[in-house]
Amino acid sequence: MSFIEQTAKLFGNAVEIKFHAIMFGRDGIYIEGAKPMSIDKCEMIFRTPRCILTVTGDGMTVKDLTGDCTAIVGRIDGVSVKDI
Numbered sequence: 001m002s003f004i005e006q007t008a009k010l011f012g013n014a015v016e017i018k019f020h021a022i023m024f025g026r027d028g029i030y031i032e033g034a035k036p037m038s039i040d041k042c043e044m045i046f047r048t049p050r051c052i053l054t055v056t057g058d059g060m061t062v063k064d065l066t067g068d069c070t071a072i073v074g075r076i077d078g079v080s081v082k083d084i
Contacts, residue, residue, distance in 0.1 A: 027073065028074070028076065029071075030070070031053065031069070032069045034053050050083060060072050
């Protein structure tokens, strides 16, 4: 079971979870609940039902991509979220 599913059950309808991201310093990031729209070595863009998530960096590569879960390695410089 995913972290998002576990948390949603814990809080019930009291909270809306858009996505889940775990950063591993500046060397990697794991994203759950977002589907890739654009993959590039310097910028990766993901979409959730309610926001756009952008990861910027240098030399980034997708280590694992399964459904709406993505593991990215490389130098991570920034993460931004824009509600839609």
